[in-house]
Amino acid sequence: MNVLLREDGLQPWADKKVAPQLCIRNVVKTFDGFTAVNDVSLDIYRGEFFSLLGGSGCGKTTLLRMLAGFEFPDRGGISVDGLDLLKLQPYERPLNMMFQNYALFPHMNVAKNIAFGLRNEGLGPDEIEKRVKKSLELVQLEAFAERKPNQLSGGQRQRVALARALVKRPTVLLLDEPLSALDKKLREATQFELINIQKQVGVTFIMVTHDQDEAMAMSTRIAVMDKGRVIQVGEPREIYEYPRSRFIATFIGSINLLEGPVVDCGADGSRVDCAQWGGPVRVAQDLTALSGHHVAIGVRPEKIRLARADEFAFTADNIADGVVKEIAYLGDSMLYRVQLPSGLLVKVAAQNLGVWFSADEPVRIGFDASAGVAIDK
Amino acid sequence: MSGEPIFSNAQTRSFGRFLTVAIPYAWFITFFLAPFLIVAKISLSTAATAIPPYEPLVGWADDGALVLTLHIANYKLIFSDSVYLIAYASSLRNAAVTVIFTLLLGYPLAYFIASRSAKWRAPLLMLVMMPFWTSFLIRVYAWIGILKPNGVINSTLIWLGVIDKPLEILNNQFSVYLGMVYAYLPFMVLPLYSHLEKMDWSLLEAANDLGARPARVFREVTLPLSMPGIVAGSLLVFIPAVGEYIIPTLLGGPDTLTIGAALWNEFFSNHDWPVASTVAVALVVLLVGPLMILQRQQGTGGHP
Ligand SMILES: Nc1ncnc2c1ncn2[C@@H]1O[C@H](COP(=O)(O)OP(=O)(O)OP(=O)(O)O)[C@@H](O)[C@H]1O
Ligand SMILES: [Mg+2]
Numbered sequence: 001m002n003v004l005l006r007e008d009g010l011q012p013w014a015d016k017k018v019a020p021q022l023c024i025r026n027v028v029k030t031f032d033g034f035t036a037v038n039d040v041s042l043d044i045y046r047g048e049f050f051s052l053l054g055g056s057g058c059g060k061t062t063l064l065r066m067l068a069g070f071e072f073p074d075r076g077g078i079s080v081d082g083l084d085l086l087k088l089q090p091y092e093r094p095l096n097m098m099f100q101n102y103a104l105f106p107h108m109n110v111a112k113n114i115a116f117g118l119r120n121e122g123l124g125p126d127e128i129e130k131r132v133k134k135s136l137e138l139v140q141l142e143a144f145a146e147r148k149p150n151q152l153s154g155g156q157r158q159r160v161a162l163a164r165a166l167v168k169r170p171t172v173l174l175l176d177e178p179l180s181a182l183d184k185k186l187r188e189a190t191q192f193e194l195i196n197i198q199k200q201v202g203v204t205f206i207m208v209t210h211d212q213d214e215a216m217a218m219s220t221r222i223a224v225m226d227k228g229r230v231i232q233v234g235e236p237r238e239i240y241e242y243p244r245s246r247f248i249a250t251f252i253g254s255i256n257l258l259e260g261p262v263v264d265c266g267a268d269g270s271r272v273d274c275a276q277w278g279g280p281v282r283v284a285q286d287l288t289a290l291s292g293h294h295v296a297i298g299v300r301p302e303k304i305r306l307a308r309a310d311e312f313a314f315t316a317d318n319i320a321d322g323v324v325k326e327i328a329y330l331g332d333s334m335l336y337r338v339q340l341p342s343g344l345l346v347k348v349a350a351q352n353l354g355v356w357f358s359a360d361e362p363v364r365i366g367f368d369a370s371a372g373v374a375i376d377k
Numbered sequence: 378m379s380g381e382p383i384f385s386n387a388q389t390r391s392f393g394r395f396l397t398v399a400i401p402y403a404w405f406i407t408f409f410l411a412p413f414l415i416v417a418k419i420s421l422s423t424a425a426t427a428i429p430p431y432e433p434l435v436g437w438a439d440d441g442a443l444v445l446t447l448h449i450a451n452y453k454l455i456f457s458d459s460v461y462l463i464a465y466a467s468s469l470r471n472a473a474v475t476v477i478f479t480l481l482l483g484y485p486l487a488y489f490i491a492s493r494s495a496k497w498r499a500p501l502l503m504l505v506m507m508p509f510w511t512s513f514l515i516r517v518y519a520w521i522g523i524l525k526p527n528g529v530i531n532s533t534l535i536w537l538g539v540i541d542k543p544l545e546i547l548n549n550q551f552s553v554y555l556g557m558v559y560a561y562l563p564f565m566v567l568p569l570y571s572h573l574e575k576m577d578w579s580l581l582e583a584a585n586d587l588g589a590r591p592a593r594v595f596r597e598v599t600l601p602l603s604m605p606g607i608v609a610g611s612l613l614v615f616i617p618a619v620g621e622y623i624i625p626t627l628l629g630g631p632d633t634l635t636i637g638a639a640l641w642n643e644f645f646s647n648h649d650w651p652v653a654s655t656v657a658v659a660l661v662v663l664l665v666g667p668l669m670i671l672q673r674q675q676g677t678g679g680h681p
Binding site: 116 | 577582584585587588589590593598601602
């Protein structure tokens with residue numbers, strides 16, 4: 001997880017006195033009557049690594065393209081450092097974009113690609129050369145300055161695209177799925193490289209991705225989008241631990257939803273009557289506000305413990321008996337589906353400690369009150 | 378035993394491959410190379426009152442020796458007689474002017490079509506090709522009807538009172554250029570379109586994003602990337618335009634002289650096949666350079 005640290009240990013978005021760098025206000029964009037971006041408002045702070053996460057077609061790219069200036073919103077406003085972006089042409093905006101397919105100029109070599117953006121800025125040739133050289137060093141491509149883009153590997157192209165956008169010293173860098181063209185290994189290595197580069201240059205990054213692991217690993221904050229709307233904004237941990245809706249809970253990671261009415265609530269915890277679980281489920285939250293409402297208790301599979309029914313070896317606030325139905329071996333962990341008497345299948349992830357359960361084995365599962373989170377939407 | 382079917386299979390396949398290559402070559406040899414060699418042969422002969430109307434190159438001398446007589450006088454003629462030089466020069470000039478104007482008109486048109494959304498491109502391209510649905514000759518005659526002294530343009534302008542006597546816009550160099558640009562425009566637009574359409578348009582956005590104004594984006598990204606299309610279109614217009622006969626003859630003035638007209642004169646008025654053949658061979662030689670550029674460019678897939 002990428003944490004934006006300040007001297008006072010406070011996060012800028014938690015400090016009401018800090019003004020956001022980029023303000024997106026009630027932005028709407030429609031294409032032939034189809035609403036691609038629907039009333040989106042976001043505040044993004046200097047130095048953030050902000051991710052737009054969502055499924056295919058939810059409007060991430062469209063939102064990014066409105067920031068860059070390639071699409072114009074039907075309604076709403078966008079400003080950076082108090083500057084109204086909607087009054088500026090793409091070539092006048094102090095933002096730069098790294099394109100999904102990198103969009104490197106095929107007829108120019110790496111150095112010329114990087115220098116392209118500097119030649120509008122009235123810099124002398126020496127200054128341009130110096131800055132191109134420095135940015136090649138930043139992405140470790142000094143030896144490739146003379147190569148044409150088609151003589152580079154995917155990872156190298158990605159770094160040229162990054163260098164070309166950063167050399168302009170933008171106030172905000174927009175990245176549209178910057179890692180999606182790389183294979184898994186390279187992608188993981190590049191994630192850290194990208195974070196390091198961002199910290200070095202101190203530029204605000206806004207990244208579009210549909211890969212939740214990527215968003216979790218790299219971002220200071222994430223905005224989850226669905227059907228053109230932003231449905232939750234928060235730090236990765238906040239979104240994972242406290243998903244605001246069933247959609248987010250199931251979209252980010254994997255989760256068990258135990259449904260039922262809130263029957264008993266107070267400051268020291270609440271109970272939800274879940275027939276599928278076979279009794280009340282205890283949660284640590286105070287659900288007074290939802291008293292009597294039907295809610296779902298979300299429990300992540302890795303927070304559920306598992307033991308053989310005959311050698312029961314843990315205590316937990318919520319316990320149920322069941323039978324192992326499905327087993328997936330993932331190497332570092334095991335994924336089980338345990339069937340409860342009600343028929344409900346509960347996903348349980350167990351660290352691979354060498355204790356394995358077999359199909360149809362009776363087991364006992366349990367989780368603590370603090371592991372469950374109530375979701376009412 | 379098990380290896381045999383694979384072996385014969387491979388052989389069939391290589392025979393198929395041979396055939397697909399051999400057929401176009403056979404076509405080329407029969408319908409281009411052989412006629413060209415015959416024409417080249419005739420160009421080395423002299424005219425005679427015979428059928429065919431030229432002296433054979435090979436004959437028997439009085440002493441029974443086999444003689445091969447090659448005349449190069451025809452080549453000397455076309456390089457010394459100003460009529461032919463003027464004809465070549467004006468054909469080249471017509472072709473060059475046609476290339477320049479079809480490019481100036483065709484590039485914006487091709488760019489416009491290529492930048493439309495997919496559903497508009499096909500109908501717009503159809504419009505570009507629409508003239509081909511009408512006979513070429515009829516279209517040229519239509520231009521006569523439009524340009525002549527009492528034609529559409531002149532009568533409209535007189536009726537509007539803009540002019541009081543007809544403009545001379547037919548049977549001169551202007552009408553030749555107009556007709557050629559009109560006729561060759563699609564040959565410029567189509568290759569330009571196909572290269573512009575293939576271009577990655579996000580490159581233009583990237584250039585824009587990096588601070589380049591539209592003029593610079595065009596100069597440094599669009600133009601270089603569409604250069605193969607410009608070269609292909611220019612050659613596709615230039616090569617046939619040099620030999621163009623009908624348009625200068627029908628729309629040009631009485632003194633319009635082109636290679637096509639020179640050829641026609643030698644064949645049908647003077648019945649001098651050898652000189653006519655020489656004119657034709659010289660034309661082919663003249664076009665070998667541009668043809669080779671085109672060949673090379675297509676061969677490398679449009680990348681210089
Ligand atoms: N120029 C356009 N014309 C019409 N519809 C468009 C246009 N651009 C985007 N859309 C539509 O808007 C919606 C959002 O598109 P967008 O590209 O923003 O999605 P995305 O979230 O980036 O998806 P992906 O993860 O697949 O890239 C899609 O349904 C798309 O079809
Ligand atoms: Mg997208």
